Amino acid sequence: MIITSLNNEHIKEINKLKEKKYRDITNTFLIEGEHLIKEALLEGLVKELIAVDKLDFNYDGNITYVTSNVMKKLSSMESPPKIMAVVYKKEERETGNKVLILEDIQDPGNLGTIIRSSLAFGVDTLVLSPKTVDLYNPKVIRATKGMIFHLNIIVRDLEPFIESLKKEKYQIFGTKVDGGRDIRKVTIPSKYAIIMGNEGQGMSEKLSKLCDENIYIKISNQVESLNVAVASSIILYEVYNNESNQNR
Numbered sequence: 001m002i003i004t005s006l007n008n009e010h011i012k013e014i015n016k017l018k019e020k021k022y023r024d025i026t027n028t029f030l031i032e033g034e035h036l037i038k039e040a041l042l043e044g045l046v047k048e049l050i051a052v053d054k055l056d057f058n059y060d061g062n063i064t065y066v067t068s069n070v071m072k073k074l075s076s077m078e079s080p081p082k083i084m085a086v087v088y089k090k091e092e093r094e095t096g097n098k099v100l101i102l103e104d105i106q107d108p109g110n111l112g113t114i115i116r117s118s119l120a121f122g123v124d125t126l127v128l129s130p131k132t133v134d135l136y137n138p139k140v141i142r143a144t145k146g147m148i149f150h151l152n153i154i155v156r157d158l159e160p161f162i163e164s165l166k167k168e169k170y171q172i173f174g175t176k177v178d179g180g181r182d183i184r185k186v187t188i189p190s191k192y193a194i195i196m197g198n199e200g201q202g203m204s205e206k207l208s209k210l211c212d213e214n215i216y217i218k219i220s221n222q223v224e225s226l227n228v229a230v231a232s233s234i235i236l237y238e239v240y241n242n243e244s245n246q247n248r
Contacts, residue, residue, distance in 0.1 A: 001065070002065045002066060002067060003064060003065065003066045003067070003070055004066075004067050004069075004070065005070075006069070006070060006073050008070075010064065011066070011070055011073070011074065014030070014050065014064075014074055014086060015073060015074055017029055017030045017086065018030070018076065018138075020134050020136070023089075023134075023136050027088060027089050028047055028086050028087060028088055028089065029086075029087060029089065029136040029141070030074070030076075030084060030085070030086060030087075030138070031084060031085050031087055031141055032075060032076070032077060032080075032081045032083075032084040032138070032142075033081045033083070033084070034057075034081075034082075034083055035145070035146055036085075036141065036142075036145075036146050037049070037083060037084075037085045038057070038146070039145075039146030039147070039149050039150070040085065040087045040146070040149050041059070042149065042150075043090065043149045043150065045087045045088045045089075045090060045149060046059075046061060046085050046086075046087050046088075047061075047062070047085070047086045047087060047088055048061070048062040048063070048064060048085065048086045049061065049062065049063045049064070049083060049084075049085050050063075050064045050065075050066055050071070050074065050083070050084045050085065050086070051063055051064070051065055051066070051082065051083045051084075052065070052066060052067070052068055052071050052082045052083070053082055053083075055083070068080070071084070076138040077138075087149075089136070090148075090149060090152075090153070092152065092154050093125075093152040094152075095124065095125045095152075095154075096124025096125050096152070097124060097170075097190055097191045097192070098122055098123050098124045098125075098192060098239075099123070099124065099125050099126075099127060099165065099170065099192065099193035099194070100114070100118055100123045100125075100126050100127070100193070100194050100196065100232070100236065101127045101129075101158060101161075101162070101193055101194065101195045101196070102114065102126065102127065102128050102129065102132055102196050103129050103132075103158060103195060103196065103197050103198055103203060103204060103207060104129050104131040104132055104197075104198040104201075105128070105132045105133060105196070105198065105199065105228060106132075106133050106198065106199055106200075107133065107199060107229075108133050108137045108139035108140040108143060109139065109140075109143045109229070110199065110227065110228050110229040111128075111132065111133055111135070111140050111143070111229075112139070112140045112141070112142065112143020112144045112145075112148075113143060113229035113232075113233070114126070114196070114228070114229050114232045114233070115140075115143075115144045115147050115148055115151060115153070116143075116144055116145060116147045117229070117232055117233040117236050117237075118151055118232075118236065119147045119150055119151045120236075121233075121236035121237055121239065121240040122236075122240050122243070123151070123236065124152060125152045125153070125154060126151055126152070126153045126154075127153075127154055127155075127156055127158070127161060127193075128153065128154070128155045128156075129155070129156075129157075129158050130155060130156075130157065132155070135148070135153060135155070158195075158207060159206060159207070159210065162193065162195075162207065162210045163210065165193050166210070168191070169191060170191045170192060170193050171188075171189045171191065171192045171193075171212050171213070172192075172193050172195070172210055172211045172212045172213075173186075173188075173192060173193070173194045173195065173211060173212070173213055173214070173215050174195050174203050174207065174208050174211035174213070174214045174215070175194065175195060175196055175197060175202075175203055175214065175215060175216065175231065175235065176202070176203060176208065176214040176215075176216060177216045177225075179214055180213075180214035180215050180216035181213065181214070181215055181216070182215075182216065182217075182218050183215045183216065183217055183234075183235055183238045183239075184218070184238060186213070186215055187242070188239050188242055188243070192239075194215075194235060194236075194239070195207055195211065196228055196231065196232050196235075197228070198228075199227075199228050215235065217231060217234050217235065
């Protein structure tokens with residue numbers, strides 16, 4: 001059976017997942033395209049597939065076939081895909097020893113890039129402040145290239161969370177040019193948390209007061225600052241490279 005009506009009740013329910021409040025209520029969200037779906041399948045997170053054509057890969061779960069017109073209604077993309085899915089949000093895991101904290105990041109592309117870099121460079125847990133752009137924003141999901149399904153990502157009020165980390169002997173690093181140390185010259189301990197601030201304001205004073213040390217990236221005087229996603233990637237690479245050298 002192929003659903004052709006835009007007013008079909010099941011289609012209406014799926015379409016509600018475009019709104020954050022329904023994603024929060026159902027603990028599910030939408031993804032679009034075969035690549036993202038295959039990454040979600042690796043973690044067993046797919047609840048239902050929505051497809052225009054027959055699949056060219058094996059899947060024995062629920063499939064809802066729809067017309068191109070219905071797919072266009074459900075899609076958030078200018079050129080709707082041939083397949084999308086309703087997937088479960090990933091359950092939280094233990095925090096681990098390597099933590100990256102994001103304070104009020106607003107750009108979906110930045111968050112998606114930071115998620116990819118966090119996974120690439122061995123971060124155990126990515127922590128988002130409540131005011132950070134919604135993790136399940138379609139632009140964030142696309143920017144992650146599917147890595148959103150393989151990383152432990154949590155949302156916390158940052159001040160009490162950082163206080164709890166300090167009690168557990170994590171070293172807290174802030175990112176601040178003034179008064180910071182070159183990341184290449186800092187020895188990172190086995191348990192750490194690094195804080196990256198908002199695109200426009202940087203790290204807030206209230207979080208700065210909780211840091212044990214500030215770090216920065218040495219750059220040319222011709223450039224005032226780096227994009228937060230670029231800066232996060234460089235810092236994580238330096239930490240990862242430092243750890244690799246210590247383990248040789």
